Amino acid sequence: MTPSHAPIHCRGRRLTRPGTLIMGVVNVTPDSFSDGGRLTDVDAAVAHALRLVDEGADLLDVGGESTRPGAAAVSVDEEVNRVVPVIRRLVSETRVPVSVDTMKPEVAEAALDAGAHLVNDVTGFRDARMIRVTAEGGAAAVCMHMQGTPRTMQEKPTYADVVKDVAQYLRGRASALESAGLPQECIVLDPGIGFGKTLDHNLELLNRLPEICELGYPVLVGASRKSFLGTLTAFGGDSPPATDRLEGTLAAHVAAALAGARMVRVHDVAAHRRALAVADAVRAGRREVGA
Numbered sequence: 001m002t003p004s005h006a007p008i009h010c011r012g013r014r015l016t017r018p019g020t021l022i023m024g025v026v027n028v029t030p031d032s033f034s035d036g037g038r039l040t041d042v043d044a045a046v047a048h049a050l051r052l053v054d055e056g057a058d059l060l061d062v063g064g065e066s067t068r069p070g071a072a073a074v075s076v077d078e079e080v081n082r083v084v085p086v087i088r089r090l091v092s093e094t095r096v097p098v099s100v101d102t103m104k105p106e107v108a109e110a111a112l113d114a115g116a117h118l119v120n121d122v123t124g125f126r127d128a129r130m131i132r133v134t135a136e137g138g139a140a141a142v143c144m145h146m147q148g149t150p151r152t153m154q155e156k157p158t159y160a161d162v163v164k165d166v167a168q169y170l171r172g173r174a175s176a177l178e179s180a181g182l183p184q185e186c187i188v189l190d191p192g193i194g195f196g197k198t199l200d201h202n203l204e205l206l207n208r209l210p211e212i213c214e215l216g217y218p219v220l221v222g223a224s225r226k227s228f229l230g231t232l233t234a235f236g237g238d239s240p241p242a243t244d245r246l247e248g249t250l251a252a253h254v255a256a257a258l259a260g261a262r263m264v265r266v267h268d269v270a271a272h273r274r275a276l277a278v279a280d281a282v283r284a285g286r287r288e289v290g291a
């Protein structure tokens with residue numbers, strides 16, 4: 001097993017399945033770009049998350065603030081009120097690890113107090129308090145690359161070489177996490193598809209994903225329903241809406257799996273479970289691995 005496909009340790013729970021791991025998205029927000037407003041009450045969010053586990057999610061990612069460009073800022077109290085009751089229920093009602101998708105150390109801390117197992121920070125743990133909270137909580141970290149901030153990131157993203165620049169950034173953040181005491185087996189790296197990236201940047205990152213995998217950490221790819229997939233599948237007409245980008249999402253995530261991704265972050269779990277069972281079997285050259 002390559003280091004990037006080794007088990008991932010998440011605060012007492014371990015992700016060991018050898019196939020591509022599926023992180024199911026649970027957005028408890030009014031305004032997420034593809035599913036905002038659907039899960040604003042706790043019972044609905046928990047029911048949705050449990051359905052994702054039944055469909056084959058290996059872990060759940062609970063978010064209370066949209067990262068789409070132009071999304072309204074959310075206060076710490078509001079974000080905590082959105083995510084903590086859902087996380088508390090999921091930790092007791094399911095066996096899969098639960099991640100909190102947040103940019104705020106105060107929210108991460110409250111989520112870890114409620115039992116969360118991972119912190120998913122789209123700002124790449126730039127804030128030293130975020131590193132400290134995660135390390136002291138004994139949690140795993142999903143560390144993502146983003147150029148700029150969610151508000152500014154799509155204004156004019158520029159790189160010398162997008163893959164080399166992202167790899168260098170992620171290597172530095174992984175070192176910072178390890179220096180703070182996080183073991184390597186608790187760190188997942190993510191090139192941040194759509195975060196300060198043009199369509200060509202996204203494609204180059206997916207095409208050269210092995211260069212990110214060579215860093216030696218498990219790699220997460222989150223392309224689910226993102227706008228570049230709408231652009232690629234418009235075929236001269238209007239770009240399909242975010243909820244109608246499943247085929248494009250599956251194609252991108254299968255390509256990522258074949259290029260070495262350890263995990264994909266998805267809204268549509270059942271379809272991914274089937275598509276990745278095939279992709280994993282092809283990658284392994286035998287049947288058992290993706291099962």
Ligand code: HH2
Pocket residue numbers: 025027029031032033034035063065066067068101120121122142144190192193220221222223265
């Ligand atoms: N993408 C989104 C949010 N969080 N986390 C990681 N690690 N990687 C990603 O690619 C990623 C992420 C954006 O998707 P979504 O949560 O559906 O939308 P919104 O931010 O509008 O809630």
